[in-house]
Amino acid sequence: MNSSPHYLLVESEVLPEVFLKVIEAKQLLVTGQVHSVNEAARIAGLSRSAYYKYKDSVHPYNKEAGGYIITLHAMLRDEPGVLSKLTGLLYKESANIMTINQNIPVGGIAPVTVTARADGMRLSLCDLLDRIRELDGVNSIEVISGL
Secondary structure, eight states: OOOSOOOOOOOGGGSOHHHHHHHHHHHHHHTTSOSSHHHHHHHHTOOHHHHHHHTTTOOOOOGGGSSOEEEEEEEEESSTTHHHHHHHHHHHTTOEEEEEEEOOOBTTEEEEEEEEEOTTOSSOHHHHHHHHHTSTTEEEEEEEEOO
């Protein structure tokens, strides 16, 4: 038996409603509209267990992206190595960085925008954001595109 994942492209209208609710909950989390899985699941009309059961297997399709591309905006402390920690985590999770734009720090904080191809990432976007938030020197992170 082959253990590699198999993917299907299925019209959303024929999917069980639970899959669409999982997508909705994930979007609420990555856009920062909610701050917990409990809240996202409640708003989407989904149980937490259903969310956790399907969160790593259900993803929206974006045909314009030419692959799964994410753009993240972070506010980083102006200290040596903080940007390197962020890019190192993206590398470790198999995201392919396409562009980085870092502005001049103001008040000890530097705004940074990173766009990466995330087709090969091992983590879900929600889990990646959680890992980035744990990095010392990252004041905030949000998804600009690539839900």
